[in-house]
Amino acid sequence: MSLDEATADLLRRLAPQVLGTLVRRYGDFATAEDAVQEALVAAVEAWPREGVPEHPSGWLHTVAARRYVDQVRTEAARTRRERNAHDALPRDALVAPPPDATAPPRDDLLELFLLCCHPALPAPAQLALTLRAVGGLTTAEVAAAFLVPEKTMGQRIVRAKQRLREAGARFAPPQAADRGRRLAVVRQVLYLMFNEGYSASSGPELRRADLTRQALRLTRRLHERLPDDGETAGLLALMLLTEARAAARVGPDGDLVPLADQDRRWWDRAAIAEGCALVARSLASSPPGPYQVQAAIAAVHAEAPNTEETDWPQILALYEVLERLAPNPVATLNRAVAVGMVHGPQAGLALLGEVESGLLADHHRRHAVRAHLLESAGDRAAAAVAWRRAADLAGNDPERRHLLRRAARCESDPGHSTDR
Structure with missing residues (x-):
């Protein structure tokens, strides 16, 4: 049996709460994250068969705490064997008792974000770790957000957890000197989480409402604090x-x-x-x-x-400001659309040449913008080729079907001009 959508969404919302509790209690992020993942697997196996527990958060907390204890004891036993130590390991030195199954959960999400944005980690690792461990994205989705292979991203996440452990990172507010920089990374994580929810990088659905809801909720909470x-x-x-x-x-x-x-x-x-x-x-x-x-x-x-009737000159001016504040190829890509609306498609195509190489060289959005500008310029045959190339590279099925329809429309009437 498989989980229904509501139960799957419940697990995604509860997992960071459970992770926050374990990290706050025990201090070991890497072991806590592994324990929570095992608890989620147990829920996926048990809940369709036995039903959702009366206190699902407490159920997950209890199972995750037990998995944490098991992992610590297993590691301690391995260490003793390697050192040929025979003294018993005190049970009460390992972990605190599991949390009350009926107690209302504490929301530690933002604290977890700040922990994942520890200065011992480089910015890409901070983003990857928080998206995976706190944001609820799979490794494949995080990889798509960074435009890197899934295997590469998996290794980056493992290394990030190791570096947190080596740095002795603890569940505590950052130093004042680090606060601004780490909050900037938190905002970027929330932004990437929202984008993945709004336009899914892969799969049969156009969007993932669970991610957009969580990103909005967390951003509201951050705004309430700041x-x-x-x-x-x-x-x-x-x-x-x-x-x-x-x-x-x-x-x-x-x-x-x-x-x-x-x-x-x-x-x-x-x-x-x-x-x-x-x-x-x-x-x-x-x-x-x-x-x-x-x-x-x-x-x-x-x-x-x-x-x-959109104020395209104002939009173009704002994109120019954005590129001065934070130069990046996505901003240039969007500015090309605005340039096309204000100064004509040929001007937009000329600007698009600035992002022909680099991260967006083979991204479906670049080809889709090129197709749009070519179609606007009246070159529907070339536009059809670009639409199909964009469809080949698109991650989710609904967007792919839309791009293919645009290609077919251009192919059906290649001589008709839509020049603005």
Whole structure:
């Protein structure tokens, strides 16, 4: 038997809570994470057969604590054998008693994020570890977020846990000098988690609502703790404004509906109002950062009645600011779309040449933008080739089907011009 979606979502939400409890109690992140994974496997095997326990969080805590004890004792026994030691290991020196199964769980998620962003780890390892251990992404999903092979990412995560252990990292607030840098990594983790949920890197579904919900919840909590932090407010606004389009982004067949074709009556106006207010307050009270600028771009889209009436010159200006603040190929790719809308598709194609090499060289989004610009310029035959190349590289099935339909549309009428 397999888990239903609601139970699987429950496990994803509870796992970080259990991990936080174990790390807070016992201090060993690597062993605690292994124990939680074993408890999750036990739940997947038992719950479909026996039913979800009355206190699922307590069930997981108890099983994970027992697995932790077993792992520590096994390791201690191995160490004694290697050292030819014969003295008994005190049982009470290993771990504290398992938690009360009926006690309300404590939310340690943000503390876990800060632990994973320990200064002993390089930034890529911090991101990878938190996405895997706290964010609930699989190793394959983390690898897709970093555009590296799954095996490479698996090794990076293992090394990160080893370095945390070697550094003696503890479940405690960071030093004041490290706080800003580590919070920046936490925000990036939340951003990547949201993006994976909004556009799944692989699989039959376009999005993973469990990840977007968790990213939004955590970002809200971070904003509550840091109400004057402009970039945290900007990140929350960006998520709200992006997620507001979710209902219109998926068609009746489950396939992708691009922004230009969305029925904006389905957009969540309450989320848009909250997001726009956050953007306005944060920009008025603090220097602009990359998340605030991205949120401002999303706000311009959200306030436009349709694609044609969107303030594209303002969007282009904001992308130029974003590239100055945080140069990266994704920002350049998005600016190429805005350039195409303001100055024509040929200008957009010229700018697109800047990202022909590097991380986005064979990414489906680059080929999709190229296809869009070629189609806008009237070269539908070349656009069809680019749409099909984008479809070949797309990770999830709904997006792939959409890209193939765009290719077929160009192939059906290769001589028709859609020049703007």
